[in-house]
Structures are given as structure tokens and as C-alpha cells.
Amino acid sequence: MGLRERVRRLAWGLGLLVLAASAGGAWGAPAEVRVGGLRVQESAERVRVTVELSGPVDHQVFNLKSPDRVVVDLRNAQTSRRLDSPPEGRILSGVRSAERGNGDLRLVLDLKEPARARTFLLRPEGSAGHRLAVELEPLQAPARASFPPVRPAEPPPRNVVVVIDAGHGGVDPGAIGPTGVQEKRVVLGIARELQQLVRQERGMRAVMTRTRDVFLPLRTRVAMARRHKADLFVSIHADAYEDRKVSGSSVYALSPRGATNEAARWLAERENAADLVGGVKLDDKDDLLASVLLDLSQTGTIEASLNVGDRVLRELRGVGELHRTSVLQAGFMVLKSPDVPSILVETAFISNPDDERRLTNARHQKSVARAILAGIRRYFDDYAPPGTLLAARRHVIGQGESLAAVAARYQVTPDALRAANGLRSESLPVGRVLRIPADRGS
Numbered sequence: 001m002g003l004r005e006r007v008r009r010l011a012w013g014l015g016l017l018v019l020a021a022s023a024g025g026a027w028g029a030p031a032e033v034r035v036g037g038l039r040v041q042e043s044a045e046r047v048r049v050t051v052e053l054s055g056p057v058d059h060q061v062f063n064l065k066s067p068d069r070v071v072v073d074l075r076n077a078q079t080s081r082r083l084d085s086p087p088e089g090r091i092l093s094g095v096r097s098a099e100r101g102n103g104d105l106r107l108v109l110d111l112k113e114p115a116r117a118r119t120f121l122l123r124p125e126g127s128a129g130h131r132l133a134v135e136l137e138p139l140q141a142p143a144r145a146s147f148p149p150v151r152p153a154e155p156p157p158r159n160v161v162v163v164i165d166a167g168h169g170g171v172d173p174g175a176i177g178p179t180g181v182q183e184k185r186v187v188l189g190i191a192r193e194l195q196q197l198v199r200q201e202r203g204m205r206a207v208m209t210r211t212r213d214v215f216l217p218l219r220t221r222v223a224m225a226r227r228h229k230a231d232l233f234v235s236i237h238a239d240a241y242e243d244r245k246v247s248g249s250s251v252y253a254l255s256p257r258g259a260t261n262e263a264a265r266w267l268a269e270r271e272n273a274a275d276l277v278g279g280v281k282l283d284d285k286d287d288l289l290a291s292v293l294l295d296l297s298q299t300g301t302i303e304a305s306l307n308v309g310d311r312v313l314r315e316l317r318g319v320g321e322l323h324r325t326s327v328l329q330a331g332f333m334v335l336k337s338p339d340v341p342s343i344l345v346e347t348a349f350i351s352n353p354d355d356e357r358r359l360t361n362a363r364h365q366k367s368v369a370r371a372i373l374a375g376i377r378r379y380f381d382d383y384a385p386p387g388t389l390l391a392a393r394r395h396v397i398g399q400g401e402s403l404a405a406v407a408a409r410y411q412v413t414p415d416a417l418r419a420a421n422g423l424r425s426e427s428l429p430v431g432r433v434l435r436i437p438a439d440r441g442s
């Protein structure tokens with residue numbers, strides 16, 4: 001047998017098979033099927049129309065265009081009820097039914113867009129009887145599938161929060177100068193000036209513990225700093241001493257000893273302590289572990305506080321004399337937030353007649369505020385908290401990039417850029433990270 005002969009025989013055999021298959025439906029015509037209700041389920045990807053039947057049914061499915069519709073012919077079937085058109089969906093706009101003269105029942109599924117139809121018969125199961133399921137799948141995938149999967153957006157960079165605390169207030173006047181000037185009044189003046197300056201800073205936000213002459217418990221001030229998720233807490237005071245000759249500014253951070261005592265106190269107040277240490281819940285740790293965790297947190301905080309204090313102190317040097325040239329440490333209550341770098345600025349000795357007079361001077365108050373801000377700015381230049389606008393102000397030098405170009409890009413002067421980065425020469429090595437100063441011309 002030649003090749004041609006074999007192919008012919010094969011084709012003939014296949015033809016017979018096809019004939020048998022198509023004839024099968026007609027020869028084995030089932031008894032009349034009654035069609036009950038319709039159910040429509042729609043998901044994002046497809047619609048399923050379920051037709052309730054009294055028994056298995058022979059059927060044919062095909063698509064028609066203009067308008068798009070899917071036709072399902074049910075052999076030897078009828079319905080005694082008008083099939084309710086289901087509510088409109090994304091793909092399906094309605095269902096119609098009609099009995100054809102030959103005993104068939106025709107279902108027409110009207111579509112809003114071209115869809116591929118698949119059908120399958122379902123056997124009785126539980127309370128459900130025989131069913132025909134028609135699944136419609138749009139030829140075009142849903143529009144949103146053509147976009148990359150939606151990723152949670154990164155939060156936009158935030159401002160650093162500076163909590164400004166004017167010491168004393170209300171029934172507590174603080175220290176009183178030789179001519180009767182009250183500490184609570186002058187420090188509020190300086191705090192307000194500082195608030196104005198912080199407000200003008202790009203990337204910073206100011207929160208005042210008090211803006212009026214009111215009494216605030218120390219713990220309330222600490223609580224405010226924590227509630228506002230402060231990045232820095234600055235308490236403003238004026239010192240007093242029995243020797244009226246003593247004068248000048250000083251800056252304090254918390255002493256480790258004060259911290260240790262306070263840690264014990266925080267631990268005693270378990271409700272407060274629960275979220276103190278970077279999300280570590282203290283209530284299910286033993287006391288020793290908890291105190292170690294809290295200690296570590298506060299050690300880092302004190303270090304940060306010393307860093308801010310140092311910079312503020314250096315700036316205050318330009319305003320008047322310093323009482324002490326390094327940051328002092330003491331157990332001030334307001335400095336005891338375990339997780340907020342905190343400093344206390346003794347702006348001057350109100351007990352010194354010269355200092356007292358200058359403290360009441362609006363221009364001097366402004367100068368002190370400006371110095372504190374400059375120190376704060378330098379601190380955030382070096383230690384911008386991640387996720388803040390200030391942290392975003394870093395620039396990596398690219399090939400052939402000039403100082404002037406970088407300065408222009410960030411709207412700062414080349415001098416400010418040079419000063420902020422301690423640059424002496426004009427050449428910028430590729431890959432060098434520049435700190436962009438937060439304010440032009442500083």
C-alpha cells in the first residue's frame with residue numbers, strides 16, 4: 001500500500017467517525033426537558049449563567065455579532081415561565097428566551113462586549129438538580145489587568161516635627177529677675193519666635209506645648225511630644241542663681257542616671273511603656289529584658305540629644321556668652337521621653353541684671369530663637385530621620401556635574417552648598433554625597 005492510499009483510508013475513517021458523532025445527537029434524542037429559572041453570577045473575569053433543567057439536555061452554543069450575543073439552543077426543551085432577565089452586569093446586558101417551531105428552546109444572552117462562551121452540564125448535587133452552566137469570558141481581558149499590579153504607594157516624605165516647649169506658665173512663674181521679670185513670660189516670647197522660624201523652614205513643622213500663660217504639668221509636656229511623634233523636643237528656660245554675676249547660656253540633655261530612674265518609672269506604668277521601644281511590646285517581656293530594651297532606646301536618644309545640644313550651643317555662642325561650653329546633663333523631667341531626642345536650653349541667667357534686660361528685648365529674643373533654629377537645622381542636616389523631606393535632601397554627584405548646577409537644582413546658593421558640606425575646592429568627585437542645606441543662604 002502506497003503512501004497515498006494509506007492517507008486516503010485514514011481520511012475515510014476519520015470521516016466516518018465525524019459522521020457518527022454528529023448523528024449521535026439526533027438519534028439519541030432525549031425526552032422533553034423542562035427549563036426552570038436562571039441564575040447569574042458575575043465576577044471580575046467572567047459571568048456564569050446557570051439554567052435549571054429537569055434533566056440533561058442536548059444543546060448548541062454559538063456567537064452572533066452586531067449586537068454581540070450568545071445563543072444557546074436547547075434541544076427538545078420548553079419552559080412554562082417567562083425567564084426573567086437578570087440585572088445588568090459588566091458583560092451581560094440581558095437574557096431572552098423563545099420557543100422555536102421545532103421543539104427547541106432558544107436562549108439569547110445579550111452582551112455588552114464580545115465574549116467567549118463555554119457550556120457544561122452539571123449533575124444533580126445536594127438540593128440542586130440538573131443544570132446547564134454558560135460561562136462568558138470577555139475576549140479582551142479586563143482593562144485593569146493590562147496595568148501592572150497595584151503596589152501600596154510609598155508614603156510621601158513628611159516634615160520633621162519639632163515640639164517647642166516654653167517652660168513654666170500660669171501659676172508657675174519660673175525664676176524671677178532682679179526687676180521682677182518672670183521666666184515664664186520671656187521664654188514664651190522666645191518660643192514663639194522659634195515657632196515662626198521653624199514654620200518658615202522647608203521640611204519642618206512646629207508644635208507648641210503652650211502658646212498662652214497656662215500651667216502645664218511636666219508630664220503633659222512629655223506626653224505631647226510623644227503624641228505628636230516629635231523628632232525633637234526643645235524646652236526653653238532661663239536660669240537663676242544666687243550669685244547675680246553668673247550669666248550666659250547653657251544647654252542640657254538628660255543624664256543617664258536620670259534616664260535610669262525614669263526607665264523604672266516608665267516600666268511601672270505598663271500601659272505607657274507598651275509601645276515605647278520600637279514596637280516591642282513590653283508587657284509580655286520580663287522586667288529585666290524590658291529594662292534593657294528601654295535602656296538601649298534611651299541611650300540612643302540621649303546620644304541624639306547631645307548631638308542637637310552641641311550644635312545649638314555652638315550657635316548660641318554667636319548671640320552672647322556661654323555659661324558652659326559643653327552640653328550639660330541632668331535629670332530634668334521634660335527631657336525624659338525615651339524615644340524623642342530632647343534638649344533644655346537655659347537661654348540666660350534671669351538673675352543677672354544684664355541677662356534679665358536682654359531677655360525682655362524683642363530683638364534679642366529673636367536672635368536667641370535664630371541661634372536655636374540654626375543648631376536644629378545643623379542637627380537635621382546630619383541626622384535627618386528616614387522618610388522625611390529633610391532626608392530626601394541628599395544629592396549624589398554625577399559625571400560632569402558642577403557645584404553651581406547642583407545648587408540651582410535645589411534652589412540654594414553655591415556658598416550655602418559649600419558651607420553645608422565643608423567644600424574647599426571647586427572639583428566634585430563623582431559619587432560624592434552632598435547635603436543640601438534646608439534653607440537657602442544659610
Ligand SMILES: [Zn+2]
Pocket residue numbers: 167168174175183236237238239
Ligand atoms: Zn525654668
